Amino acid sequence: MPVIGSYRGCDSCRKWKKKCDSTQPGQPCSRCRTRNIACVGVGQQRFKFINQSSSSSSSSSASSGGAAAAAAHSQKVVSRFVEHATPLATGSPKSPLRNGNDRVADTLVYFLASTHQGYNLKPFRLSVFGELPRRIGYSPALDASLAAFTSLLETRQSPSEQLNPRSLQLYASGLKALETSIANPSSRYRSDTLCAAYILSECHIWQGRNAKLSRGHAEGLVYLINNIACQDLKDLFLRGICYAITANLLQDSVFNPNVKLNPWIQELYDMPEQPLRPLLDIQAMSRLPTCELRVFAMLPDLIRHPSENKEQIHWIYSYILDQYLQVKVFISANRETSCWNAYDGIICNERHGLFIAIGITLNALLRAFNPSNILLVSQRSIFCADAIILAERAKQERPLAAHHVPQAIVAAWCVTDDEGTKETLRQLIEDYRSTFAMAKLVQHLSCWPEAPAKLREIPWLTLPKKTEAAAAAAEAAAEADAQSVDTDDGTEIIDRETHEFCCIL
Numbered sequence: 001m002p003v004i005g006s007y008r009g010c011d012s013c014r015k016w017k018k019k020c021d022s023t024q025p026g027q028p029c030s031r032c033r034t035r036n037i038a039c040v041g042v043g044q045q046r047f048k049f050i051n052q053s054s055s056s057s058s059s060s061s062a063s064s065g066g067a068a069a070a071a072a073h074s075q076k077v078v079s080r081f082v083e084h085a086t087p088l089a090t091g092s093p094k095s096p097l098r099n100g101n102d103r104v105a106d107t108l109v110y111f112l113a114s115t116h117q118g119y120n121l122k123p124f125r126l127s128v129f130g131e132l133p134r135r136i137g138y139s140p141a142l143d144a145s146l147a148a149f150t151s152l153l154e155t156r157q158s159p160s161e162q163l164n165p166r167s168l169q170l171y172a173s174g175l176k177a178l179e180t181s182i183a184n185p186s187s188r189y190r191s192d193t194l195c196a197a198y199i200l201s202e203c204h205i206w207q208g209r210n211a212k213l214s215r216g217h218a219e220g221l222v223y224l225i226n227n228i229a230c231q232d233l234k235d236l237f238l239r240g241i242c243y244a245i246t247a248n249l250l251q252d253s254v255f256n257p258n259v260k261l262n263p264w265i266q267e268l269y270d271m272p273e274q275p276l277r278p279l280l281d282i283q284a285m286s287r288l289p290t291c292e293l294r295v296f297a298m299l300p301d302l303i304r305h306p307s308e309n310k311e312q313i314h315w316i317y318s319y320i321l322d323q324y325l326q327v328k329v330f331i332s333a334n335r336e337t338s339c340w341n342a343y344d345g346i347i348c349n350e351r352h353g354l355f356i357a358i359g360i361t362l363n364a365l366l367r368a369f370n371p372s373n374i375l376l377v378s379q380r381s382i383f384c385a386d387a388i389i390l391a392e393r394a395k396q397e398r399p400l401a402a403h404h405v406p407q408a409i410v411a412a413w414c415v416t417d418d419e420g421t422k423e424t425l426r427q428l429i430e431d432y433r434s435t436f437a438m439a440k441l442v443q444h445l446s447c448w449p450e451a452p453a454k455l456r457e458i459p460w461l462t463l464p465k466k467t468e469a470a471a472a473a474a475e476a477a478a479e480a481d482a483q484s485v486d487t488d489d490g491t492e493i494i495d496r497e498t499h500e501f502c503c504i505l
Contacts, residue, residue: 011041101143105133107150117342119153123350123401124202127240128195135237139192144170144177145199152203156399171207174200182224189228191238197221198245205439215447218252218259221245226264242268246293253300255444261297268293288330288348289323299358306365317362321379324355328386346401349394353404356387360411384421387412391428399435406438414454429458 009020010029020042022029028039112130114120121129136143148170155167178200181193201217225245228238246268253259295316302309302316331348334340360383367376387408394402409432413425432438445451446462455461 008043008045009041010039012037012039014041100147101136104143104146104150105136107153108133108146111150111153115342117346117397117401119156119400120342120346121400122343123346123397123403125240125244127236128198128244131237131240132195135192135195139181139187139190139196141174141177141181141187141196142192142199144174145196145203148174148203148207149199152206153400156206168207171200171203174203189224189231191235191241194224194228194238194245195241197224198241198248201248205436205443215252215256215258218249218256221249222259222264225249229264229267250293250296250299251440252444254303255448257300257304261300265293265297289326289351292319295319296358303361303365306368310369313362313365317359317366320355320359320362324352324359327352327355346397349390349397349405350401350403352386352390353394353402353408356383356390357404357407357411359383360387360408360415364415380415381418384412384416384418384425388421388424388428391432395431398432402432402435403437406432406435406441410441410455414452426458433460 008023010022010032012032013020013029018031020029020031022039022042025043027042029042032039108121108129111119111121112133132142132146136146148167151164151167151170155164174196178193178196181187181190181196187193197217197220201221204217225242229242246265249259249261253261298312298316302313306313327348331352335345360380363376363380363383367373367380370376391405391409394405397405406429409425409428413422413429416422416425429438442461445455446464448464451463453463456463
């Protein structure tokens with residue numbers, strides 16, 4: 001504890017342990033005058049810290065009156081010392097220096113490590129988003145696009161879920177930065193520029209309200225990837241971006257005929273996809289079926305010209321049906337095991353929904369050629385029932401995950417004949433209205449002339465104006481020539497009718 005010492009000499013004499021002959025401030029001592037140095041600290045009261053345990057024996061021998069007086073004096077000195085030494089409060093501590101990129105990186109890491117399945121970024125191509133925090137700060141286009149993307153994520157996580165002006169401003173700034181980067185030949189085909197374009201196209205799903213601009217995003221990605229895919233893609237980050245963009249463009253090509261998959265997609269056929277994370281109990285689990293890129297690339301032409309590709313439709317439908325059954329077996333065999341985690345469930349549900357949506361589409365095409373096929377009708381009922389089970393199981397993955405689940409339930413709602421099943425699917429469509437996958441499907445439908453008029457029963461879906469007239473003409477032609485399916489005119493009717501099932505991909 002601090003106590004007052006009796007020494008009041010100057011600092012120089014105290015340092016050299018000499019007796020100072022001056023005790024009044026302003027009067028230098030003889031030693032300082034002789035050496036012509038400043039006499040500092042004369043008359044200053046100093047404190048001396050002593051060990052309490054070492055002085056306990058001496059304090060016990062003192063009288064009770066003296067001990068009380070010393071304690072009162074010490075308490076007074078301590079109070080004066082503490083009051084003098086305690087710094088004054090100057091407000092809350094200031095945060096360390098940070099910039100906007102630090103905040104964006106923190107937000108990305110937060111969502112990548114989120115334990116909530118609906119707000120985890122792992123379903124958004126972990127090979128891409130897992131690398132983004134370390135790439136911030138090297139490309140203005142990528143930084144601006146990530147700022148818009150993280151602002152969107154924070155907005156969707158808020159209770160209101162309303163787009164704020166700052167998110168729209170960041171999105172506009174990202175578009176300007178991307179335009180500048182593409183205009184520069186040295187940065188046009190870099191991986192950062194391609195990644196920025198991909199991220200902004202994902203932002204537009206929620207940020208934008210212009211369907212034509214969404215089509216422009218897809219066509220711009222085709223232009224960029226067409227020039228990058230021909231390169232030697234040894235960079236795993238660039239390869240992951242190409243796979244992510246290809247997955248989106250495959251879906252866009254069904255609705256937008258301007259999205260051409262050839263010839264650049266041929267360059268990606270020979271590039272092996274990164275394998276799935278190895279499971280803990282390989283012997284007890286079957287391998288999760290993978291998605292064949294070359295098979296899905298054939299779907300747009302098959303859907304637009306079904307009568308010319310009957311054999312290929314039969315073959316691909318058999319392939320999709322086999323993959324669909326394998327996914328069901330995989331989920332039922334491994335879902336209750338100890339090594340099953342949330343990420344495995346998200347991937348399985350995503351592929352299950354994809355196979356259901358494609359299976360229902362091809363099943364509808366085949367039923368148009370052969371309406372009396374009972375097997376196709378029973379398979380349609382199984383697809384619709386599994387779509388309901390999938391949607392109920394994947395509810396916890398909303399809003400960011402649950403990819404392809406809205407496509408599956410909308411597809412099932414379009415083709416089912418059972419009123420109870422149709423009512424259940426209609427309610428599930430409302431439950432998935434605010435998801436990312438549903439927002440993407442809504443934008444596709446809003447700019448697709450062949451969208452089925454039946455979807456107008458959903459009030460918040462916006463369809464092109466000419467869809468109703470085209471659908472009415474197709475329906476009238478189908479009723480007039482229902483008995484001439486095998487003729488040339490009947491073949492054209494089938495082509496028109498199949499458009500009623502094509503929107504569900």
